[in-house]
Amino acid sequence: MDFTSILTAILTLTAGIGVFLVACTMMSSNLESAASKRLKNMFSKAGDNKWMGVGIGTIGTALIQSSGAVTVMVIGFVNVGIMSLRQAATIIYGANIGTTVTAQLVALGLSGSNSISTTLIFAAFAGIGAFIMLFSKSDSWKKAGGILTGFGMLFVGLSMMANAMDEFAALHSVKLFLASFHSPLLLVAAGVVITAVIQSSSVMTSIAITMVVTGLISLDQGIYLTMGSNIGSCVVAIIAGLTSGVAAKRTSMIHLIFNVLGVVLFLSIGLGVKLITGGEWSFGTIFEHLFPSAPQLQLAMFHTAFNVATMLVALPMTGTLVNMACKIVKDAPAAKTNEPHLYFLDPQMLRTPVVAIRQMKAEIENMAKLAIQNYHRAINNVTTLKNSERDIFEQTEKQLNYLNRELVHYALLLSDSSLNRFDHQYLVSTIRTVSDLERIGDYATNIIEYADSLQQQQVSFSDYARKEIEQMDLLISRLYEATMQAYHKMDMAALGIANQIEDEVDQLTDEMEQNHIQRLSLGLCKPQAGTEYISLAQNSERVADHLINVAKTIRDLQDR
Numbered sequence: 001m002d003f004t005s006i007l008t009a010i011l012t013l014t015a016g017i018g019v020f021l022v023a024c025t026m027m028s029s030n031l032e033s034a035a036s037k038r039l040k041n042m043f044s045k046a047g048d049n050k051w052m053g054v055g056i057g058t059i060g061t062a063l064i065q066s067s068g069a070v071t072v073m074v075i076g077f078v079n080v081g082i083m084s085l086r087q088a089a090t091i092i093y094g095a096n097i098g099t100t101v102t103a104q105l106v107a108l109g110l111s112g113s114n115s116i117s118t119t120l121i122f123a124a125f126a127g128i129g130a131f132i133m134l135f136s137k138s139d140s141w142k143k144a145g146g147i148l149t150g151f152g153m154l155f156v157g158l159s160m161m162a163n164a165m166d167e168f169a170a171l172h173s174v175k176l177f178l179a180s181f182h183s184p185l186l187l188v189a190a191g192v193v194i195t196a197v198i199q200s201s202s203v204m205t206s207i208a209i210t211m212v213v214t215g216l217i218s219l220d221q222g223i224y225l226t227m228g229s230n231i232g233s234c235v236v237a238i239i240a241g242l243t244s245g246v247a248a249k250r251t252s253m254i255h256l257i258f259n260v261l262g263v264v265l266f267l268s269i270g271l272g273v274k275l276i277t278g279g280e281w282s283f284g285t286i287f288e289h290l291f292p293s294a295p296q297l298q299l300a301m302f303h304t305a306f307n308v309a310t311m312l313v314a315l316p317m318t319g320t321l322v323n324m325a326c327k328i329v330k331d332a333p334a335a336k337t338n339e340p341h342l343y344f345l346d347p348q349m350l351r352t353p354v355v356a357i358r359q360m361k362a363e364i365e366n367m368a369k370l371a372i373q374n375y376h377r378a379i380n381n382v383t384t385l386k387n388s389e390r391d392i393f394e395q396t397e398k399q400l401n402y403l404n405r406e407l408v409h410y411a412l413l414l415s416d417s418s419l420n421r422f423d424h425q426y427l428v429s430t431i432r433t434v435s436d437l438e439r440i441g442d443y444a445t446n447i448i449e450y451a452d453s454l455q456q457q458q459v460s461f462s463d464y465a466r467k468e469i470e471q472m473d474l475l476i477s478r479l480y481e482a483t484m485q486a487y488h489k490m491d492m493a494a495l496g497i498a499n500q501i502e503d504e505v506d507q508l509t510d511e512m513e514q515n516h517i518q519r520l521s522l523g524l525c526k527p528q529a530g531t532e533y534i535s536l537a538q539n540s541e542r543v544a545d546h547l548i549n550v551a552k553t554i555r556d557l558q559d560r
Helices: 003-034 036-044 050-064 067-080 085-098 100-109 118-135 139-169 172-179 184-198 201-213 219-232 234-242 246-277 283-290 295-328 347-351 353-384 390-414 421-457 463-489 492-522 527-558
Strands: none
Touching (some): 003 139, 050 067, 067 246, 201 219, 219 246, 219 283, 234 246, 246 283, 421 527, 492 527
16 A cells, blocks of 8 residues: 555545534434424423433434533523522533444444445435425525435435545554553553644544454454543533532533543443453454444444443442542632623533523523612612612613623624524513613613702702612512513513503502692702702603513514
């Protein structure tokens, strides 16, 4: 075999890996987009039943063909606080089982006959899917085309890798070199490193299967490489957890502990089997006897058995694994930075739009909470003329301005993702919602300025005026609660209540203006406070208008 042939084989292998990676991403993103609503519903049903968690993780990963994406979703839900660490752990167990589906597909693809191989038949789906994407106008059909194209390209990449492996298998020197890597620990480490670099355990496992099928490596070598790929797959989760909260870091740590546990367990069992049988038996010989003359199936079935067995061992130890993760990842220091920051979103979540949108909703709800808190602080300031919370008010206003910029930025980034119609419409509504919430903060700032003006003039509102302001403050609180109920749960009944309260705010605003004019004519209020009082009432009414705008966004989403 000359230099040109070797170079061709290397380039073919590189191209095959590239096509396979693109196919995995394409298929995963389209499946994720098509099934996003179902995934949200599934994860929301994850209760304390451990087996249900395993089932949800398995089905979810099988649906979108990406354990990394499911794990990042779980980290996002833990970070938001809608899923406990125990629930997350069981879903991660299931995700590891679900990811073995890709290896089974690869084994099936390499099981063709001498006439027309299964790989070629499946690869043809790439062309079918491309035609659907090209000529279809429906988003649903385009996503279906994307799924078929990704599925077909998976086998195009697999075929290229297999052809390259055949070329390498013809080189005796290459086979001798690979045969020298017989240490289980060294092979596991190689699997970890390669998977960490390409960030896909599916690709690593598929490479191992093609190498075993072409005779480049033994089944035992492929088994240990595959075991290492399970640990390497944790890199995506660890990266996602690094920029998130403590709970998210602990979730990624559970993922790592789970996979390390499985590898240590199977390394120990493998060593024990060799010692007991005098080296005659190993995992390779066991699976060769179970699935004779089918090396691709032997490694794929080991991969499934490995993850199922690890899950069965880890499931009753879930509490222990959670405690270990909590001890390794300590609680964050009590002191927090005053610098503006995002509470629930981070760049890693953009890899999984389903999670990013869920996180964005949590961020918006938190922004609404901050805005209404500042409104209440402003009302307290203008009625008491005490500046005790002025520093907190200023910090919160900076945070609101920061969130306004960052959330719009995230919405624009997510708009480039492959989303279903509901999620796309939600993104459109978020830009308006964020603007409404930022305006509430601005009106709170106006009210604070009225307090400053009153202090400079050394006047204050009368007891009558303060009672009306307190009544308005109470109505705004009720409106906020109804708005958040409507927004969070898509509750049309809560929207109806919010509309009623908003009408009460309008009515009270008119009454405040009329009553204040009467008090001025009777000398019960000082003229210097008149302008600020009328402006305060009008600003409160506008706060109510922006709150009701937030609540009304659910009307456009109800029929999607």
